[in-house]
Amino acid sequence: MRIDINCDMGESYGHYKIGHDLSLMDYISSCNIACGYHAGDPVVMQETVNQAAKKGLGIGAHPSYPDLQGFGRRSMKIPTEELSAMIRYQVYALKGFVEMAGSKLHHIKPHGALYNDIAKSEELSNMIADLVLNISPEITLVGLAGSVTEKVCSSQKIKFRGEFFADRNYDNEGYLVSRTKENAVISNPEQIAERTLRFAKTGEVRSIENTPLKLNATTICIHGDHHNSLATAKAIYKTLTLSGISINHE
């Protein structure tokens, strides 16, 4: 039995250093590397790719709307054709660093507002599906489990991987509880690990009202920018591997 654990990385920029990328790499199997539009600069991209390649991680591009000041967290109404070219620009740049490190681009996971906008839109999901097929049919698209993107990928025979958010509560419909509400985020590492183990074994998670939910997810998303990110990553890794589940991006 095995499952993938992914984490956003390479989010530093110039003088600004964030995250604990190198330490976290021992407890995950794949990473999503910022491409300079919401975070990351060429030096950070190159270093993060090189470290991830050494650790044997599945390396993914993490493209975004062009908005460093907003960290890619706000939606922009960009024509689909132009957005496609912007995403390609970012993905191609990252792919170059990955190949130079002797590895292959493993997946693409859109970032922030772009992630959410694609999840809900058939036009945008088709756009990114075309782009993935165009670059290489071996590349996996990582997105919201149960989203429009999942359906589009399924109909186009594109590899899709839905995400289970380890530290987020779900409502009864299977949506994430908004960050504006209390209890949106779970912060206790042991609790997160327990919940993740249950999900990994059963494909099920309890909603915030304790209703069992089935999630079609094959990768566990953890976050690297909290003060207890490292403790959480270790707890999940230890709990899963002790239960005989291997952490693997393939």
Added chain:
Amino acid sequence: MRIDINCDMGESYGHYKIGHDLSLMDYISSCNIACGYHAGDPVVMQETVNQAAKKGLGIGAHPSYPDLQGFGRRSMKIPTEELSAMIRYQVYALKGFVEMAGSKLHHIKPHGALYNDIAKSEELSNMIADLVLNISPEITLVGLAGSVTEKVCSSQKIKFRGEFFADRNYDNEGYLVSRTKENAVISNPEQIAERTLRFAKTGEVRSIENTPLKLNATTICIHGDHHNSLATAKAIYKTLTLSGISINHE
């Protein structure tokens, strides 16, 4: 007998449109496409690459210092390691568009202040030579004829192509007459064509004081952003081909 003619292209940005790229493509054999740091955006890059691929041009990356406002024309003191990553970012992005268009990256030609800084510096010439070798030994580096870069490429067995500037006057030492001086630029298309033909046949150009100069150049650089760029390109193309010289990037 054959020679290459190159021209900078893809220099529009968003709302700002400059150059006559599509028209000029019939009179050149290779182009240097801006990569977003001094000019160009992903839409412009993609369109320019696609058009150039259809015309069968040798497509090159035209990386720059990060300075859209200064059009890459001012020197920046960037650590070599960081500059290398910045150039890779640009080249990889362009290379992606080129491969998507079914073509191959043909060459790299640094832009503006970066071109001049590399031409004079052994450290920077080694940096870009390493980068070329690293990406692919089939890629040609285009630079200043007789520069430090030429020597570095020669010692490292890297394909190097020196440039003859069709519309610029040279001094007796073989350097370009500074743009701050009168007669730095030649504007008459017929005169430029004549001068280029002589160079193509003999490898020689007359300096501004009428001294014959030997130039080790195998590509003719023309400019696409003047009001008479198209007339000049046509005159050169017609004059050379009528004399039996084929325009060819290989």
Added chain:
Amino acid sequence: MRIDINCDMGESYGHYKIGHDLSLMDYISSCNIACGYHAGDPVVMQETVNQAAKKGLGIGAHPSYPDLQGFGRRSMKIPTEELSAMIRYQVYALKGFVEMAGSKLHHIKPHGALYNDIAKSEELSNMIADLVLNISPEITLVGLAGSVTEKVCSSQKIKFRGEFFADRNYDNEGYLVSRTKENAVISNPEQIAERTLRFAKTGEVRSIENTPLKLNATTICIHGDHHNSLATAKAIYKTLTLSGISINHE
């Protein structure tokens, strides 16, 4: 009898030159100067302000969403507090250049997508109204005639000036015909001048279906970036002044 004519200016950026600012200044009474977020750079801002001050124009700030690549034409979901700070940054910068030129900031006119978003939103209209009051109650806010912004300004005793778009067709409800439709834009200078004269005299314009519309507008907006912008500006200026209407920003 008198009316104001306004035009967007200072939209060049670095190497990219657009518009005919200096020539147009003789035929308008006020100008809206880009502040670096969608167009304009500090050099362009300073020069345009200095020229406008010499001509005695009413000088306005033309703030935008931060989007040079999209020329400020696409909406961004930016928290109101942050958007307020962004607009202040732009307005303060321009105000500094205006005061250095011995003039006073006359008005603020939001640009592009920001203009449209503010016109429809009470929250955003209140935000910009607060900002205007805060900077100086003598400053006029220029916006869409009949918009939410007009109502907000009226209730807060803020000077508001609604715009008549000289070269755009209106539908029967008084909205601009979308640029995606035929006949959205009128291009004949004489026709534009006639239509503007009628409006200046009567406050009325004929809709695209020939219905008379009353517009609460006190400034005429002309565009400076078309190939016949100068001819149109001259035609309007001549037609209005010959009819005894003075062009005046006060």
Added chain:
Amino acid sequence: MRIDINCDMGESYGHYKIGHDLSLMDYISSCNIACGYHAGDPVVMQETVNQAAKKGLGIGAHPSYPDLQGFGRRSMKIPTEELSAMIRYQVYALKGFVEMAGSKLHHIKPHGALYNDIAKSEELSNMIADLVLNISPEITLVGLAGSVTEKVCSSQKIKFRGEFFADRNYDNEGYLVSRTKENAVISNPEQIAERTLRFAKTGEVRSIENTPLKLNATTICIHGDHHNSLATAKAIYKTLTLSGISINHE
């Protein structure tokens, strides 16, 4: 007896938070606020200015070369006219926030590479001196003690304040020991406080080779981005005030 203590502030940017601005404000008398070119965004600028105004600090603009990625630490060859417009843009924007907070712009201190380039160049020192005079003769220019800028300001009757760097070692000629060398930076808070007290009382500092140096400095520069910045600030503040020296920006 009194002296000024200044610190760079407002260096966060969007998602990236650095410094301990609010805590440090109790131990300094003036601050230099980033203006968006090397750090800071409009939200950060506005908040930092408002907090500094409440604390009664002397608020200064901290303009830079346009280089967020390099944190303004690398020199750029920008024409003086253009650089002047860029600095004005930044200073005007900050001045607007300061006036909106009910305060007055107290000083201008160039940042990073711009600071060093101005210190050495008569042309650049004249440029910034003109700009200061132009904005208001009440504004102080803060720069390197003993620099070309100091001489230019003296001859033009501009208020100049030279800096004593509390945590940096000096060589026998009065220059800062390069950060590339060991012992360039002093890290012990008590040692820094002692050294600063001696300087405040005598105008003298011991060089790294124990030679006494006379420094024409009237403001003490401390840094806010080290892990022990707060401890150092407290130690200096306490040591000076206990010795009867008041911390005052006037």
